[in-house]
Amino acid sequence: LNISERLDSVYSAHQKPQSLQFQYGTAGFRTKANTLDSVVFVVGILASLRSKYLDGQTIGVMITASHNPPEDNGVKLVDPQGEMLEQSWEQFATVLANVSTQHELVVELNRIISQLNIDLKVKSRVIVARDSRDSGPQLVQSTIDGLEVLDTEYQDFKMLTTPQLHYLVRAINTLDSPVSYGEPSESGYYKKLATAFKQLVSTPISITVDAANGIGGPKLIALANHLEGLLSVTVVNNEYINPNALNVNSGADFVKTNQKLPQGISPKPFDLYASFDGDADRVVFYYSDDDGVFHLLDGDKISTLLAAFISDIVKKSGIEAHIGVVQTAYANGSSTDFLKEKLQLPVVCTPTGVKHLHHEAAKFDVGVYFEANGHGTVLFADSFIETLKSTEPSTPDEQRALEQLIQLSNLINQTVGDAISDLLAVLVVLTIKQWDPSSWDASYTDLPNKLAKVIVPDRNIFKTTDAERRLTSPSGLQDKIDASVKKYTRGRSFVRASGTEDAVRVYAEAGTRTEADELSQEVVGLVK
Ligand code: 16G
Ligand code: ZN
Secondary structure, X not given: OOHHHHHHOOHHHHOOOOOOOOOOEEOEEEEEHHHOHXXXXXXXXXXXXXXXXXXXXXXXXXXXXXXXXXXXXXXXXXXXXXXXXXXXXXXXXXXXXXXXXXXXXXXXXXHHHHHOOOOOOOOOEEEEXXXXXXXXXXXXXXXXXXXXXXXXXXXXXXXXXXXXXXXXXXXXXXXOOOOOOOOOOHHXXXXXXXXHHHHHOOOOEEEEEEOOOOOHHHHXXXXXXXXXXXXXXXXXXXXXXXXXXXXXXXXXXXXXXXXXXXXXXXXXXXXXXXXXXXXXXXXXXXXXXXXXXEEEEOHHHHHHHHHXXXXXXXXXXXXXXXXXXXXXXXXXXXXXXXXXXXOOOOEEEEOOOHHXXXXXXXXXXXXXXXXXXXXXEEEEOHHHHHHXXXXXXXXXXXXXXXXXXXXXXXXXXXXXXXXXXXXXXXXXXXXXXXXXXXXXXXXXXXXXXXXXXXXXXXXXXXXXXXXXXXXXXXXXXXXXXXXXXXXXXXXXXXXXXXOOOOOEEEEEEOOOHHHHHHHHHHHXXXXX
């Protein structure tokens, strides 16, 4: 296989525009769609190498820019068990994305191949999917051009939610194995979730979901079709066929950031609503009270709900388990207090980005991880599931608890945060507890908070430590932030460079709304 010759016919069509620089960030490459062609092409080649390096296991490529505006797009790689690309490979992606001649590309590819001792004769396998953006099909085609350079066997799943692609990667790689993850098809995904849901609840449930005009809408409806008579969903903002509407005044990110209702929802008091983001890997919930006041139930609330419920049924099951919760600095201070003090659970804080949370959560028997923005899941260790299956219950209550835990592990996507799966999990817990949204909300009260975005000349000078909670650079700035924070009751604030946008984010929380706003303003002033 002569890579250079292979590139001769295709490279010129996918050459990098000279002026652009790319970086594989928190969620892969993400930028304006019309600048991404060369990037997805080399990602196709890199995915092939990753597959060959891992003995021909299937790698996933997802074309999405999640909650970003319609004109953006992005690409990320999914590893064989459905996790994010191993971090040590991100640098290869960045290097390849920035070469601007065919010769350089060959040199860099050969460098990777020899450094990692990759056997090009191993058959490589990759699956591809995209969200509903209109730039998607073209970018998929360019990815495929990259895959063909190394004769990779591929399957294009067209439009899927991001977590569905993660599911498929794992299902394909575990096919015929004792830890088979499910049928490797879209319908296999629905069947797995629907089967678990039916084992957990039997009373009919209905909910209205804002799908951000993204791919989550039709996929949620497809899921609900497997649960006729049990789950009835009304989807608003379901114009996924109109890519210009994607994420506009709707979706999980809009609701969380603005702390208000999306367009298209006129809430009935104390009914539960949910918003997905554009690729359906995030979900937040909310309701409105008698006075029409909006109440957000974000990732922290989901995390505490699931953690409390699971630790409760683990107790009922009569078995021992090490349950833990993973959060980021964005977690509301009240949620952390609640987890540690009321639930007596260990809480770990990691930097932003699913890959960080996921790995920490995997260290527990049951690891609950959510970002405040609604991205998260619950990981059940294989060994723990084994224990659940092999334990002989001594009472009907124990039996029921064991069964519930097993079904929850099937219901909750083990590969990555999944809006559809998390929605079902929350509905199950609320139904079993016979809770309305206000009972859920009552477990603790969020500290008023504010997230601000500041455009700075160079965001790379903002360096953090302690899971992004403190700045080490620019020098002196952290001391000033500390001095500001001290002035407010229950004040907390931190500053970090965004991993997805050319901006710096400032988070502030404090005892009252006014204080949170003031603290935010002060720290924004310090950063500018
Ligand atoms: C990406 C991350 C998300 C994180 C966000 C932070 C994944 C799959 N997604 O969307 O978890 O919250 O970036 O964005 O890891 P920021 O760095 O711009 O604040
Ligand atoms: Zn997303």
